[in-house]
Amino acid sequence: MERIATVEDVPDHGSYLFTVTEPSGRKEEVILVHAADGIAAWKNFCMHEPDQRLDTGLEGGAAMRSGEIICPRHGSMFDAETGYCDNGDAKGQTLVEVDVTVRHGDVFLTDDAVEFAHDGGIDDDDGMPDSTSHIGF
Numbered sequence: 001m002e003r004i005a006t007v008e009d010v011p012d013h014g015s016y017l018f019t020v021t022e023p024s025g026r027k028e029e030v031i032l033v034h035a036a037d038g039i040a041a042w043k044n045f046c047m048h049e050p051d052q053r054l055d056t057g058l059e060g061g062a063a064m065r066s067g068e069i070i071c072p073r074h075g076s077m078f079d080a081e082t083g084y085c086d087n088g089d090a091k092g093q094t095l096v097e098v099d100v101t102v103r104h105g106d107v108f109l110t111d112d113a114v115e116f117a118h119d120g121g122i123d124d125d126d127g128m129p130d131s132t133s134h135i136g137f
């Protein structure tokens with residue numbers, strides 16, 4: 001059981017982004033959000049157009065209003081607790097859930113189908129260039 005973050009790391013009106021590895025080896029982004037019954041985790045893509053991320057990596061994460069996650073492309077809103085969308089282009093669809101558990105203020109990944117890879121989005125991998133990487137170019 002891997003610790004992802006603390007509950008306090010999850011913005012009240014936004015999302016905490018991390019990356020998991022699927023059984024196929026493929027990387028997938030996941031967001032943590034506050035929901036009515038605690039912390040929920042959803043795969044970070046819209047059900048209308050799966051190449052559209054909900055959390056695009058900006059400070060504070062996905063846009064949220066009144067307990068709903070707002071898709072930045074066409075504005076469909078997904079219930080943070082159930083993942084269900086009852087409006088707009090993604091109407092009738094539900095985000096893909098990832099199992100997490102909160103214990104003593106920490107959020108753990110409890111989903112057997114995926115493995116924790118790293119914080120942040122897929123592009124924020126360990127190999128991310130830092131300020132010195134380009135010296136000698």
Ligand code: FES
Pocket residue numbers: 046047048049052071072073074075076088089090
């Ligand atoms: S891509 Fe999200 S509502 Fe269209």
